Amino acid sequence: MSHNIRKYLLAPFVYTAALLLLLEEWLWDASKRLFARLPLIPFIVRLEAWVAGVPPYVALVIFVLPSLLLFPVKILALMSITHGHPTLGLIIIVSAKVLGTALVARVYTLTQKALLSLPWFARYRDIILRFKDRMIAQLRATHAWQQVEAGLAAFKEARRRWWATFKEHWSGRNRRNGHGNRLARMIKKYAARRRDRE
Template sequence: MTPFARVLRVLRAFVRALGIALLVPVLLFEEWGWEPLAALMARLARLPFWARLENHLRQLPPWGALLAFFVPVMLLLPVKVLALFLFSRGHAATALTVLVLAKLVGTAIVARIFQLVERPLMRIPWFARWYPRWKAWKDRVLTIVRQSRPWRMVRALKGRIARGWRRFKEG
């Protein structure tokens, strides 16, 4: 192997590791929030308007479903730009609050929409091919993270805090 090829290989490994390191917090947040936030959004279906909207989403053709899936992502982009603007003006706490709220709302909406349009999305050939690969890769990364020592330590600490809180409430 040539020195250039070796450097390229090391660089590729570094970029891959960096990419995974940057994605892990996002994956963990979405993994934590996806189901509960989607369930929270599903409660809105009790409202007649929302029930009709969800029914329309379920009946979308594949490309309409794809558009419906990405619209909330695009609509939240200006909110994230606003957060960056606030941060640049020295309003770090406000910017962080805006970002966290945007992430929570965005994840809730996207998770629910995905539940409603997954079937039509799977009729798009490239989506049907890549989504299972993405899911398998994400599951592997999350398995590695969950097996890591820091993750286990945080989980153990969380358990101790929960047990202590229960004892405190019981008196």
């Protein structure tokens, strides 16, 4: 009986933690993709090359630095909330979270090889990842989460069908109006000019 009571009391905390971990994971992956696509200026390229080649403990300092630098920003956000500016405080917290996750994700990508050469870092990283996977698995096993996933899947399928219908309708209208042929002719003329110049 006491085990069941404890389980029900802890459930909201487990699910909240799992949701936060899922959000963190999404931000992490989205940040890595975004930074990979951004055009980088030469200075940033040189800086990233230097960061990727630093020794393990220097890499550790660089990895921890963004979180330390954002700590005063979070304190500022809490002060804004306590002084009657909850919206401003929330905007600061969310912005710091997104920026911090993006920065840490990029730094980790650059320093991962050096960091994982530290045995204790690799060990604790594996412990944290196993804990995160266990929490998320508990959340995904719930009926409520499965309903949310089913709803999202239905929404994505409806969006995909709508987009396919829209594209088909648009291309059909262009063909009827002659826009499609005109565009094809323009592209061919441009390609021919390029070949002539070469």
